[in-house]
Amino acid sequence: xxxxxxxxxxxxxxxxxxxxxxxxxxxxxxxxxxxxxxxxxxxxxxxxxxxxxxxxxxxxxxxxxxxxxxxxxxxxxxxxxxxxxxxxxxxxxxxxxxxxxxxxxxxxxxxxxxxxxxxxxxxxxxxxxxxxxxxxxxxxxxxxxxxxxxxxxxxxxxxxxxxxxxxxxxxxxxxxxxxxxxxxxxxxxxxxxxxxxxxxxxxxxxxxxxxxxxxxxxxxxxxxxxxxxxxxxxxxxxxxxxxxxxxxxxxxxxxxxxxxxxxxxxxxxxxxxxxxxxxxxxxxxxxxxxxxxxxxxxxxxxxxxxxxxxxxxxxxxxxxxxxxxxxxxxxxxxxxxxxxxxxxxxxxxx
Amino acid sequence: xxxxxxxxxxxxxxxxxxxxxxxxxxxxxxxxxxxxxxxxxxxxxxxxxxxxxxxxxxxxxxxxxxxxxxxxxxxxxxxxxxxxxxxxxxxxxxxxxxxxxxxxxxxxxxxxxxxxxxxxxxxxxxxxxxxxxxxxxxxxxxxxxxxxxxxxxxxxxxxxxxxxxxxxxxxxxxxxxxxxx
Ligand code: SF4
Ligand code: SF4
Numbered sequence: 220x221x222x223x224x225x226x227x228x229x230x231x232x233x234x235x236x237x238x239x240x241x242x243x244x245x246x247x248x249x250x251x252x253x254x255x256x257x258x259x260x261x262x263x264x265x266x267x268x269x270x271x272x273x274x275x276x277x278x279x280x281x282x283x284x285x286x287x288x289x290x291x292x293x294x295x296x297x298x299x300x301x302x303x304x305x306x307x308x309x310x311x312x313x314x315x316x317x318x319x320x321x322x323x324x325x326x327x328x329x330x331x332x333x334x335x336x337x338x339x340x341x342x343x344x345x346x347x348x349x350x351x352x353x354x355x356x357x358x359x360x361x362x363x364x365x366x367x368x369x370x371x372x373x374x375x376x377x378x379x380x381x382x383x384x385x386x387x388x389x390x391x392x393x394x395x396x397x398x399x400x401x402x403x404x405x406x407x408x409x410x411x412x413x414x415x416x417x418x419x420x421x422x423x424x425x426x427x428x429x430x431x432x433x434x435x436x437x438x439x440x441x442x443x444x445x446x447x448x449x450x451x452x453x454x455x456x457x458x459x460x461x462x463x464x465x466x467x468x469x470x471x472x473x474x475x476x477x478x479x480x481x482x483x484x485x486x487x488x489x490x491x492x493x494x495x496x497x498x499x500x501x502x503x504x505x506x507x508x509x510x511x512x513x514x515x516x517x518x519x520x521x522x523x524x525x526x527x528x529x530x531x532x533x534x535x536x537x538x539x540x541x542x543x544x545x546x547x548x549x550x551x552x553x554x555x556x557x558x559x560x561x562x563x564x565x566x567x568x569x
Numbered sequence: 570x571x572x573x574x575x576x577x578x579x580x581x582x583x584x585x586x587x588x589x590x591x592x593x594x595x596x597x598x599x600x601x602x603x604x605x606x607x608x609x610x611x612x613x614x615x616x617x618x619x620x621x622x623x624x625x626x627x628x629x630x631x632x633x634x635x636x637x638x639x640x641x642x643x644x645x646x647x648x649x650x651x652x653x654x655x656x657x658x659x660x661x662x663x664x665x666x667x668x669x670x671x672x673x674x675x676x677x678x679x680x681x682x683x684x685x686x687x688x689x690x691x692x693x694x695x696x697x698x699x700x701x702x703x704x705x706x707x708x709x710x711x712x713x714x715x716x717x718x719x720x721x722x723x724x725x726x727x728x729x730x731x732x733x734x735x736x737x738x739x740x741x742x743x744x745x746x747x748x749x750x
Contacts, residue, residue: 256615259613259615260615526607
């Protein structure tokens with residue numbers, strides 16, 4: 220491995236890390252703005268132009284708050300909880316292809332931290348580890364509310380992960396690859412997967428809401444019943460980590476949705492751009508397009524949050540186990556039949 | 570018409586507890602309708618009044634900050650009769666009376682005046698009854714848009730004569746205007 224390779228990857232990783240952080244930071248600002256606009260208000264507008272410095276002010280406030288650790292037998296786990304939540308939220312961005320490649324300094328730079336061939340599996344794995352952050356934190360808090368929140372979060376994530384995985388299988392049957400880069404490449408021009416797998420997209424979207432603990436599935440936090448849910452006992456930057464992890468997760472799942480179903484960095488006419496304007500402009504535009512898609516989905520998350528109320532717990536479980544899982548199994552079967560229609564026709568003797 | 574079918578407001582709706590159909594149980598249609606409603610609000614004009622920069626238009630009979638008036642010669646009207654304090658439903662007013670000295674005739678109109686006159690702005694409900702009770706036209710609620718400023722100290726909300734009495738130059742200007750007319 221030569222040193223330029225290491226430098227190249229470090230730079231890519233650093234940029235991805237920074238972008239994730241900034242997106243998470245400004246998601247908090249956007250959340251308030253969107254909430255305000257949907258409710259005929261104007262939202263934060265004092266710190267900086269249009270309240271753009273609000274996230275910094277919030278960060279400063281969180282840093283300067285008292286670090287409170289409750290009287291719990293597990294002080295170590297209490298600190299580990301937010302750390303796990305945060306690191307898993309940031310780890311998922313490693314496999315996402317932000318663009319095809321840039322041609323700089325006589326090298327082709329892949330716009331991706333690492334292109335492993337099981338990218339999607341890696342994503343699912345890391346996301347499911349994320350629930351440990353919530354569970355450990357909630358359990359170590361030594362408080363009823365936190366524990367309730369953690370238990371809800373765990374059972375919700377476990378049940379929705381199944382439907383999510385099953386909805387993915389239909390998609391994977393089509394793509395035949397787990398590498399996110401390859402899935403992106405297959406969707407060149409307007410070959411977006413959402414046109415071929417609308418049901419799979421719908422199920423994935425609903426499950427993504429549940430996985431990121433967003434309304435209508437935010438039973439793990441659920442201010443009206445559980446004070447603050449799993450982070451009731453947290454204060455200062457540990458609390459900030461949980462909130463930050465939630466927004467980072469939202470960013471990542473918006474990215475995954477864009478990459479899996481909405482063509483990732485592809486836009487109509489990309490091939491033409493590569494031939495006529497060169498590799499770099501074409502791919503920079505690709506990144507911009509990807510970010511536009513991501514921003515739309517982040518907006519969609521917020522839009523939904525400020526539109527519909529929280530599900531009841533039994534409704535949540537009913538939706539997950541009795542509707543989404545059967546639906547995704549039916550979807551798999553339909554996909555299979557459509558893919559093998561030639562063979563089936565031949566077998567039946569048409 | 571039987572009593573069950575009468576709707577006085579004209580907006581009566583009968584609650585139905587019918588079973589939801591499969592489509593309704595998916596909630597997707599309802600969620601979509603909700604999303605349309607909220608996105609319409611996203612583009613509406615915002616109702617917010619940006620307070621320190623913009624002040625809301627107030628009614629003509631708006632009752633604001635109190636003022637203890639002076640007459641045309643700049644003398645204080647109040648005679649410390651205590652009727653305002655008596656009429657105040659919030660018991661916000663206290664005062665201490667003092668006899669006017671011979672050399673104070675240019676300061677106070679009546680022979681008795683209030684050496685201390687305090688209104689507790691945390692208690693006051695701006696009802697205006699003190700204004701109605703005053704026999705000497707001494708206290709008025711002005712249309713001033715300045716609200717009681719916030720503070721960490723309770724003492725800061727007890728307004729004394731320094732804040733309540735009309736400034737002397739304003740009184741003189743009023744007198745001039747009156748003479749000119
Ligand atoms: S306005 Fe009403 S409450 Fe306020 S001081 Fe006068 S009488 Fe009392
Ligand atoms: S303000 Fe009027 S009512 Fe109150 S003490 Fe003075 S003269 Fe009497």
